[in-house]
Amino acid sequence: MDDNHVGIDVNDIFSYAATSAAYRTSSSPTIRNANDGYTIYMKKAAVQAWIDFNASTNQLNISVSRGLGAKPTFPLISNSSLNLSDVFNENMYVGFSASTGPLSTVLYYVYAWSFTTNGGLAANVSMVSENTTKGANKTAIIVGVLFGTVGLVLALIISLYVYYKRRVLEPKYLSQDQWRLVLQEHLPQEFSYRELAKATNNFIEKNRLGSGGFGEVFQGTIIPSGVSIAVKRISNESKQGIKEFVSELTTIGRLRHRNLVPLLGWSQDKGLLLVYELMPHGSLDQVLFDHPEQLSWDQRLNIIRGVAAALLYLHEECEQKIIHRDVKASNVMLDAQMNARLGDFGLAKLYGHNVNPSTTNVAGTWGYMAPESFFTRKATEQTDIFSFGVLILEVVTGRRVGTILEENCSMLEWLWNLQRNNRLEDAIDLFLVKEGQGANDMIKTVLQLGILSSFPDPKVRPLIRRIVQILDGEAPLPTMPSMTSSSSLFSAVASSSFSYSDNTSSLFNSDTKSVSLAIEAFAGLNNAR
Incomplete structure (x- = not known):
């Protein structure tokens, strides 16, 4: 030029x-x-x-x-x-x-x-x-x-x-469509970045509670109210983190339940920030796997009941049905009285109570994901129940779901073997046995409930309301199905999955990757190497 x-x-x-x-x-x-x-x-x-x-x-x-x-x-x-x-x-x-x-x-x-x-x-x-x-x-x-x-x-x-x-608030990080969706909800308090930086002492390292795929979590205290908070700072590089931010605001942001982590507020002045009530005892996985001696049987049963109550609220008692999609030990927080508070709704989905879940991307945490989700690609109440069943087994046995046992098999296969041989008490956490709970019939009932809830066939898993009734002693445990081998377990999930969705057959033919993932996921639960 x-x-x-x-x-x-x-x-x-x-x-x-x-x-x-x-x-x-x-x-x-x-x-x-x-x-x-x-x-x-x-x-x-x-x-x-x-x-x-x-x-x-x-x-x-x-x-x-x-x-x-x-x-x-x-x-x-x-x-x-x-x-x-x-x-x-x-x-x-x-x-x-x-x-x-x-x-x-x-x-x-x-x-x-x-x-x-x-x-x-x-x-x-x-x-x-x-x-x-x-x-x-x-x-x-x-x-x-x-x-x-x-x-x-x-x-x-x-x-x-x-x-x-932009005279009306418009986001710096969210699209107009995303923000319009958020504004339709009853949002919690909006904090300024300055308030949260002051509360966390400018997000110094000693106040960092942990980090994940979407960002970091810091503890702090709101001045002058003295309220203890946990601030999740979403990574600016994480596109998925923006989706998580919106998902949290549009789900837990408008919910109030004694077994859900309270979302106190949010900010997007300088990045996406979510503000929660601080849970003094941290997450369940930290206590259960690092300090199991701190959890008595009564406390563990109370935690299981608390998570069940939270899922009952999400699945049946909310105005819109909410599928959590990531129920696991690290997403269960413990308050000052060691009560369970289910949190982290970054993957949650909202549905009408009479609406069939739509096909979506496979989401969740390996080991907690229901086998059929790899075939159907749908998040349902039963996929949440499967995750909850795995959580029950971890709480009672004190073992992580991904643990490879001496018998060279996964935890789920190990439990089925014990169930078939009428030796289920061998799975009880040794700290509970030392507590004198080895012969406790309720522990065995809860173990069997965990096995049923994490059963490969979603039709066998009990509904969350029935689970709550069983845990409260108001309903009997359903009859345990008979399984003779791991191959029959896979047959159950395969046959169930192909009858679970009208579109599953075409998925099997057109998406071999999903099928191989499902096989691998089930192998991880039942035949880990």
Whole structure:
């Protein structure tokens, strides 16, 4: 491009659009003859420019003329594809400036300018006093001012449009559709970033409670109320983290139950932040697997009942049915009285009570995921029940679901072998045996309930209301199905999965990856190596 051009620059010296300066009298992109207009030489000349932006059509037109000439019939630059909305802050000032470059002398002057939001306002040059700077070439200066900063002027004009468009809160990290969904809910309190930074002592390392795939969690205290909080800071690089943020706000953000972790608030001033009530005893997995001696049988049973009550509320008692999709020990928090509080709703899905779950991506934690979910790709109450069943087995045995036992088999297969041989008491955590609970009939009942709930065939798993009744001693345990081998276990899940969904057959034919994942997932539960 020559040195006599008009360009649009957006935070870069390389122009988004540029063309030689000209007064246009036709729509021709080039000056072919006098009918098309004439070239405007801007060096040592006074030039007038018009920058027009139509917000409804996103149309930007730039026109130029010599001196105080009339506005050209056709614009020099006409563009409708440039979108600068993500370049600006929510609130900005509008103004014009002249750049002099690296030289110490002034090269450009702005003689006059005008700004309007409805068009048609011309510069009133009679209001501008004559510049008396000696040694400066005023003509050359105005040229550089008007055209060297076209990009900046454009940005400032559009910023006014963005400001009016965003007078109602609009997110910095969420799309309009996502934020509209959030605003429909009854949101908890919004915190400023400054409040949360002060509460966590600027998120120092010693206040970090842990980290995960979506970000980090810090503890802190709100001043001056003294409320202890846990702040989850979503990673800016995590697209999934943004989805988790929205999911948390639209599910647990409007729920209140004694066995759910309370979501106190949120912030997105400087990143996505979720604020929870701090659970003094941390997560269940930390206590259960690192300090099992701290959990008596009564406490463990109370924890299991608490999670069951939370799932009953989510599945049947909410206005909309909520499938958690990630029930596991690390997502169960323990409050000051060691009561269970189910948390982390980043993968949760909402459904109407009479609506069939839609096909979705396979989500959850390995070992807690129901085998049929790899075939059907659907999150249902029964996939949550499977995860809960695995959790029950971990709480009673004190073993992680992924543990490879001396018998070279997984925990689920090991428990089935003990069940077949009438030796289920061998699975009870040794700390409970030392407590004198080895012959406790309720422990055996809960173990069998865990096996039923994590059964490969979803039709065998009891509903959550029946589970609550069994745990409260108000209903008997269903008859345990007979299984003779691990292969028969897989046959159960395979046959059940293909009758579980009308679309499963086509999934099997068209998506062999899902099928192989399902086989591998089941092998991980029943024949780990």
